[in-house]
Amino acid sequence: MDKKYFALYLLPSRPDFAQTMTDEERAIMMKHVGYWTDLMNKGKVVAFGPVLDPKEVYGLGIIAVDSEQEVKDFITNDPAAKINRYEYFPMKAVVPAK
Template sequence: MEKQFYAVYLNPSRPDFAMTMTEEERAIMTEHVAYWTEILKQGKVYAFGPVMDPKQIYGLGIVAVDNEQELKDIIANDPAGKINKYEYFPMKAVVPNISIS
């Protein structure tokens, strides 16, 4: 089965979130990084991390899954979803050794 690729955005709850996180928010974001690192190790994530856009820092991930529901499940189980909002879009990814979806 061909993988479906998505660009996944984690949008912060406020524009200055990255600079003004509370201790509780920082702990949740630490859990978030650990969670996505495990998904990365499973080969479902090609890259993830903060985008240092001068207007607002946000998270970005490039994900390859079997179907959209699998992505929804990944998002639903992410601790960062408690304090930030996700959006995602299908992506026509060109990656080594994998056909274009």
């Protein structure tokens, strides 16, 4: 089955979230990094990380999945989804030939 690609945006709960995280929020975000690193190691994530937009730092991920339901499941199980929100969109990704 051909992979489907999606761009995921993790949008902060407030504009200065990256600069003003509480210790509890920082702990959640560290779990978030571990969660997405594990998915990357399983071949589901092409890239992820914070985008340092001067207006507002946000997260961006590019994922390769079999179905849109997988995207929804990734979001539901992400610890950061409890304190931030996600948007995602299908992507016509150009990736290296295998």
